[in-house]
Amino acid sequence: MVDIAAPASEVEAAPAPKKRRSLGGWVLIAVPYAWLLFFFLAPFFIVFKISLSEIAVAIPPYLPTFDLSEGWQGIRENFAAFSLDNYLWLTEDALYWKSYLSSVWIAATSTAITLVIGYPLAYGMARAPAAWRPTLLMLVILPFWTSFLIRVYAWIGILKNEGLLNQALLAIGVIDDPLTILNTNVAVYIGIVYSYLPFLVLPLYATLEKLDESLLEAASDLGCPPWKAFWTITMPLSLPGVIAGCFLVFIPAVGEFVIPDLLGGSETLMIGKTLWNEFFANRDWPVSSAVAVILLLILVVPIVLFQNQQQRASEKNS
Amino acid sequence: MRKGPSWFNLTSLVFGFAFLYLPIVLLVIYSFNESRLVTVWAGFSTKWYGEMLRNQQLLDAAWVTARVAFTSATIATVLGTIAALVLVRSGRFLGRTLFSGMIYAPLVMPEVILGLSLLLLFVAVDQARGFWTVMIAHTTFSMCYVAVVVQSRLAGFDRSVEEAAMDLGCPPFKTFFAITLPIILPGVIAGWMLAFTLSLDDLVIASFTTGPGATTLPMKIYSQVRLGVTPEINAVCTVLVGVVTLGVIAASLVTKQQEARRQRDIRRAEAQG
Numbered sequence: 001m002v003d004i005a006a007p008a009s010e011v012e013a014a015p016a017p018k019k020r021r022s023l024g025g026w027v028l029i030a031v032p033y034a035w036l037l038f039f040f041l042a043p044f045f046i047v048f049k050i051s052l053s054e055i056a057v058a059i060p061p062y063l064p065t066f067d068l069s070e071g072w073q074g075i076r077e078n079f080a081a082f083s084l085d086n087y088l089w090l091t092e093d094a095l096y097w098k099s100y101l102s103s104v105w106i107a108a109t110s111t112a113i114t115l116v117i118g119y120p121l122a123y124g125m126a127r128a129p130a131a132w133r134p135t136l137l138m139l140v141i142l143p144f145w146t147s148f149l150i151r152v153y154a155w156i157g158i159l160k161n162e163g164l165l166n167q168a169l170l171a172i173g174v175i176d177d178p179l180t181i182l183n184t185n186v187a188v189y190i191g192i193v194y195s196y197l198p199f200l201v202l203p204l205y206a207t208l209e210k211l212d213e214s215l216l217e218a219a220s221d222l223g224c225p226p227w228k229a230f231w232t233i234t235m236p237l238s239l240p241g242v243i244a245g246c247f248l249v250f251i252p253a254v255g256e257f258v259i260p261d262l263l264g265g266s267e268t269l270m271i272g273k274t275l276w277n278e279f280f281a282n283r284d285w286p287v288s289s290a291v292a293v294i295l296l297l298i299l300v301v302p303i304v305l306f307q308n309q310q311q312r313a314s315e316k317n318s
Numbered sequence: 319m320r321k322g323p324s325w326f327n328l329t330s331l332v333f334g335f336a337f338l339y340l341p342i343v344l345l346v347i348y349s350f351n352e353s354r355l356v357t358v359w360a361g362f363s364t365k366w367y368g369e370m371l372r373n374q375q376l377l378d379a380a381w382v383t384a385r386v387a388f389t390s391a392t393i394a395t396v397l398g399t400i401a402a403l404v405l406v407r408s409g410r411f412l413g414r415t416l417f418s419g420m421i422y423a424p425l426v427m428p429e430v431i432l433g434l435s436l437l438l439l440f441v442a443v444d445q446a447r448g449f450w451t452v453m454i455a456h457t458t459f460s461m462c463y464v465a466v467v468v469q470s471r472l473a474g475f476d477r478s479v480e481e482a483a484m485d486l487g488c489p490p491f492k493t494f495f496a497i498t499l500p501i502i503l504p505g506v507i508a509g510w511m512l513a514f515t516l517s518l519d520d521l522v523i524a525s526f527t528t529g530p531g532a533t534t535l536p537m538k539i540y541s542q543v544r545l546g547v548t549p550e551i552n553a554v555c556t557v558l559v560g561v562v563t564l565g566v567i568a569a570s571l572v573t574k575q576q577e578a579r580r581q582r583d584i585r586r587a588e589a590q591g
Contacts, residue, residue: 024490029408029417032401032461036420039458043435046442060441121334124327136331138570143338145512145562147519149536149543150555154341157348157547164344197338248426255428257522262543272430279434279526289438292431299428307422 044296051289052082062285086290096291099274100298106185106260106270107253110192111200114249115242117193118200122241123234125201126208137205144198152191152262159187159263183265191259196252200245207241208234240313247306251299271295342559349552366553376554379538383518386449386534390456391513397457398464398513399506405465406472424462432459433526440527447529455527456517463516464509471505504573511569515562 053062090096125136143151158164159182166178181187211234219229257272264270271291278288349367353360370376405418424432436455440447479501483493499506521536528534535554542551 022490025408028400029404029411032397032404032465033413033417035397035458035461036401036417039436039439039454040420040424043439046438047431047435050438117334117337120326120330124331124334127324127327128331138566139335140338142563142566143342145515145566146342146559147515147536147555147562149519149521149539150345150558151341153539153543153547153551153555154345156543157552158341158344160547194337194341197334201334251426252428255430257428257430258540272428275430275434276522285438288434292434295428296431299426303423303426306426307419310422 047289047292049082050286051086051293052084053286053289054083054085055284055286060285061283086286087294089287090290090294095269095274096271096294099269099271100294102269103254103256103271104298106188106192106268107250107256110189110196110253111246111250113189114193114197114200115246118197118204118245119242121197122201122204122208125205126211133209140198140201140205144202148195149258151195152258155187155191155194155263156182159190182263183268185264185268187263187265188260188268188270191263192249192253192256195259196249199248203244203248204238204241207238211237240309243309244306244313247302247309251302251306254299255295345552346556346559349549349556351549351552354549366549367557369550370553370557373550375533376535376538379533379535382449382532383535386453386456386524386532387514387517390453390460390517391510393453394457394461394464394513395506395510398461398509399468399502401461401465402468402472405469406475421462421465424459425466427459429520429522430526433523436523437526447527448532451527451529452524452532452534455523456513456520459523460513460516463512464506467509467512468502468505471502475501504576507569507573511565515565518558518562 050062056062121140125133125140128136156163160166161178161180161182163182165181166175169175170178181190215233215237216229219233220226224232255272256270257276260268260270260273261276264273275288275291275295278284278291348359350362350364351359352363352365401417401421405421408414433455436451436458437447440451445451475498480493480497483497484490488496519536520534521540524534525537525540528537535558539551539554542548
């Protein structure tokens, strides 16, 4: 089955030595390369450019816009009109830096909770009888194919004041008054953990499953208690899977929009939501571009770490 | 040495899967609820499915989504498969690091950034927004997923068969379609399905890059969800979940069967050889 969450663990064999490439070989490289350059990389430069512009009542709603018909002079004037005002604005208004901080905090906390729930699950899967494993793997992957929006939506009906969780808790007498969970940060944590759990379980399961069990047997033969064997053998050896899984949860969670918007409340500050509102409600394209640039800068470090880790894992494999 | 699964492992499996599946199961159950109040059970009814089928806006959105998903998944599969071949086969070339970076980065890039940047690109080149812009946006991020899926299939690939064909004078193009493609086909199909469901699912990127007349189903669902939970939305979600589940199960059965047949053929060939 598809194992997208554990991408580079077994891929990207060491590049073959340089060889003469035919014309067809070059075309093959050029097509996806050009697509990604134009539709993935180039847009970032445009975002950066617009983050230096000013909001305007126009179509498109920012100034200056490039007009090549004015020639060199026009371009120079354009550059002269660029300013860092939007970035200054981000530091002045507390909303923005609070959003960044709280996004990173919410994402980190959710990642930790996901790990606490996901590790036993992945471990249980890897230790299950071999005949069960394909089915268990399938069961983890299946929710991943199911719409993200639907899975978040499903929690609204559960967490509402008159929702199913409160009804159940009231019925068995644990609580006397319904708990307010929906539209709080707790609901956001639940939503992130729930939505991203498969991303963490899949790479973790992949490393745990490959773990050489004779090591554990040797430890137990030598009188090592199981919990100690776990901390000294299983845990360190599964670390690459833990790291890959945590990155796969943390990085997208920082910029999450749907979960804080649908499950969170007015006090839930997340940068994805702030950017969305800036763009769709305030129609301030330059400021939302500046928000995106800073978000990208925050995420560059974990993204590069993630890619290095993937690369190392694949080199070790090949 | 190995006994049955321990109590601890069994418990964590049961709790883990209950957590993963209970919300979806409840959603499906309450789509058959007679009452308009989603959380109060008032008897079995399929009336919300009828209601859903009479909602023209919803059906229009579903049709737009189906077309976007089909087109973008198909283009993404072609581009992603080529990208995977390039990553695994092309060795070193100028800008290889950039290329693999551009394949992996979209997998973790927040959707708001992808959506905003693509929208600004479309505005910069003065492209009217609608069906095509959403399609291009979806193709861009889903081709990366396809590339990763196909790549893992290519990594465990025995190249001697290809080399044999080439030695016997088979041109590269024909070798690809006669030998390489059939072997990596399960990966390619899985990649297509993944691209299709990713497109079916996407709210954020579509919201940024869409234009008049191209409201997708997730956008429609989202705007209704903001007004509150309704059994009609539960019905729509149930249909979507059902379609995806059936598709994934069918695909995995077919793949398993093909794999079994391939193994059988290999054994037979070895026995004869």
